[in-house]
Amino acid sequence: MSPRAYRLGQRQATTEQTRMRIINATRELLMAENGFSQFSMELVAKQADVARMTVYHQFGSKTGLLEALCDSLAASGGMEQLASAFRQPDPYAALEQYITIFSHFWNTDRLVTRRLRALAALDPEFEQVIRKRDERRTKGTSVLINRIAEQRGSSSAETLTKASNALFALLSFESFDSLAGPDRSLEDVAPLVYQIALGAIDRLLPPH
Template sequence: MSPRAYRLGQRQAATEQTRMRIINASRELLMAEHGFSHFSMEMVAKQADVARMTVYHQFGSKTGLLEALCDSLAASGGMEQMATVFRQSEPLEALQQYIAIFGRFWNADRLVTRRLRALAALDPEFEQVIRKRDEWRRKGVRTLLSRIVEGHKQPGTETIDETVNVLYTLIGFEGFDSLAGPERSLEDVADLVYQLALAAIDRLIPGIPPSS
């Protein structure tokens, strides 16, 4: 390896370390009892022990930082498994897997997720990032429900849009969090969410069999 390539590799490694330190500082700040409500680029820089301009240089804006934090949470929460869901040939089994993956994801950083979503109600930049990811979840629900509906002609009492809204709500963090309560993990309620999802689908397609 040439000296120039070696130095470039060192700089890239140092940059990545700084980036991860800032992301971890953001997570720590959201977990702190009195820190999350004052979340700002300045507070993150202080927590990470870097200059405020370093945070801006790495992420460009608070939205960029929040995007990176959410990506990090998705990676640590196992969301890469989602790719297997849409390769599943049986759509009800795919839906069950989809729900189970979200149960594990929501549970992986429950406090951080709760506070991110609470701040989305107060801060437009948080809201923008969370809304985008929620729409990804809604799109996934619609794709799976469309596959379930395909080939079934018997109409029920609900429309596909109404059922998408119900499933989207059930599979959201707030749905899992409420059903789990203080005693159970969010992962533990995935089967209950799936049963509720089947009940909602039955109103759209009466008599549809559960996944085996």
């Protein structure tokens, strides 16, 4: 390896380490008792022990930083496994795996996820970030509902939309968080969510 390539590799590694330190500092601030209400780029820089401009250089804006944190949560929460759910030949097995993956994802960093979604309710720009991520779940639930409807011979556009909307709401963080309550893991409620989903599907997509 040439000296120049080695230096570039070292610089890239240092940059990535700094980036992760800033993301981890953001997570720590959101989990702190007062960090949520006082969240700012300045506090993130202080927590990560870097200059404020380093944070801006890495992420561009507060929204960019929070989006990077969302990406980090998705990676640690195993969201890349969603593709395997859609490869399931049986639509009900696909639905059950889809719910299991989301239960693990929502549970990975429950407090941080709760506060990120609360921030989205207060910040219109960041709300767009969360909305785009939720739209991916909308597409996923629509695919699953269409597969189940095809198997059942139920194809009314209105009922498909109702069923897809119901499943989307059921798979939200808020639903898992509420069903789990303060004492249960969000992963513990996955079987219950699946049973509720089946009940809704039976009601909205009766076999023909």
